Amino acid sequence: MKTTLLTYLGLIICASGMHAQTLLKDIETLGGDGSSSPSNWCAVNDDIFIFQATNILETNYLYASDGTSGGTIGLGGYQVDTDIIQLGNHAFFGGCDISTNADSCSSLYISDGTVEGTTFFFDLDPGGVSLGIEDIVAGDNVFYFSGHTIDSGYELYRSDGTIAGTYQVMDIADGALSGYAGELAVIDDIAYFAGYTEEFGIEAWRSDGTVAGTYMITDLNEGTADAFPAGFTKSGGYIYFSGLGTNTGVEVRRTTGEPENIEVIGEQGGSTDSSNPREFVDSDGRLYYVAEGAGAAGFNLFVYDHVGDPFHIDLDGPDIFPRALMPFGDGEVIFNAVDDAGRELWRSDGTIEGTFRIIDLYPGELDGVFGTGTVGGSYYMCLDSLVFFAGSDGVNAMGEFVYELFVSDGTEAGTHLINDQVVGTGGSNPGSFFEFDGRLYYAATDATIGREPFYLNKGTTNAVHESTSGINISVRPYPNPLPQGTPLTLELQLESGTDIQVQLLDLTGRPVQNIQNLGHYQAGKCSIQFYPEHRASGFYLLEISTQGNRVSLPIIIE
Secondary structure, rough: OOOOOHHHHHHHHOOOOOOOOEEEOOOOOOOOOOOOOOEEEEEEOOOOOEEEOOOOOOEEEEEOOOOOOOEEEEEEEEEEEEOOEEEEOOOEEEEEEEEOOOOOOOOOEEEEEOOOEEEEOOOOOOOOOOOEEEEEOOOOOOEEEEEEEEOEEEEEEEEOOOOOEEEEOOOOOOOOOOOOOOOOEEOOOOEEEEEEOOOOEEEEEOOOOOOEEEEEOOOOOOOOOOOOEEEEEEOEEEEEEEEEEOOEEEEEEEEOOOOOOEEEEEEOOOOOOOOOOEEEEEEOEEEEEEEEEOOOEEEEEEEEEEOOEEEEOOOOOOOOEEEEEEOOOOOOOOEEEEEEOEEEEEEEEOOOOEEOOOOOOOOOOOOOOOOOOOEEOEEEEEEOOOEEEEEEOOOOOOOEEEEEEEEOOOOOEEEEEEEEEOOOOOOOOOOOEEEOOOOEEEEEEEEOOOOEEEEEOOOOOOOOOEOOEEEEEEEEOOOOEEEOOOOOOEEEEEEEOOOEEEEEEOOOOOOOOOEEEEEEOOEEEEEEEEEOOOOOOOOEEEEOOOOOOOOEEEEEEO
């Protein structure tokens, strides 16, 4: 099964009824059809999220929203220079309060989603000159960020969300030299990053936020030569990354984080050649990544189950150059790749036979997806089951860099247009996706108002509330999972007599079985049975309709 029963409600919130985009708010109105180009979304708490948007002067400002147009407000003249991250019920970011003075820049700010609660939080060098905050990544209980001062260069900082608990971890490279060299990842509240010292060069480091717990894991590329570690990812109880060794080229490495604990995995390129691995992603405990195969100049997909050698998914043809790998449940991944049909959406279960192009969305050799798009930027995976993406089909979107919003459940039949927002062959070029409170928010370009924030409605077919006016689910559908050929039973409490109809839908809300009229039922408790037609195993929605009311519930067919 792709998910357990416990994830159903979240899955249905994200998946069902999302068929029409709604404008959140036309933020940039001073320029007519000017664009605010929303991005960098972040939840603050269960009710409010914040994001950055651009005004007519092309300055990034901060906005907060409760999901309504009236509740979408500016938080003041804050320029956002980093990602916005959440810890507890606050958001943090590096930037400037341009309503004050230049001394406010290169500082850390905090926001609770209100004007009065958005304010200065931490100065890297009180009384001195702060030169910049760049990477900022949240864990469960702490976050880490990089800061630049004249005296220390770029170094690693740590915060638990309090001023007292925010400080430079240590001056890794003495003096003004920078000891932090990028690639920050926070895994189980431990920071993994590329650190620099004059003695060892750029190597893999880890930190628990204390001096004693901050150290170079090992001198991978011996001496002062650099290892250039990148892509730290947790999978199967290990931390995987790419790095250059003394005699091994740029290969897959793994570590437990303990001192001197780094090993090379699957030396695909030979002793000193490099396979140049990248795009690491964990899918249900399996590691997928992209690398060059032995003797090949192009890139293909690899999968690793943490023992032996990684498996090269060699399709016995041209290299497919996979990008934007996303976990897809049951140890699978969805990604985009290129073949004679252009760059399209692909899927893999880690085998050669189970690695295939899902659809030729734009028929012929032209690309159906945005090839250089990133996860979260041009692609968004909902609970490992549905991917929303910027796509081009040559009908609703046609031309170079012209896209509309599509969705896919990993099958050709389940891949389709959400809405032709820019009617005709033009495109809204959706991107910068963010899920909050059952809605999928994103930036899209409208011909009238420019590039502004939109969201997909949950619509009427959702299982967020099991009780609606006139329909009360007293006993949920059973058996669930449902064996093939077995009737599905559930019990209702009706407020008044009504006709009842049922229909089977896929997770995108599209009917896969014709409506069945089960007859007229009297007010009170009733038991109904539904016989699904033979369907492929997987997730479905059972939609129950009375006169003017509708609800849908998740089921699994085995």
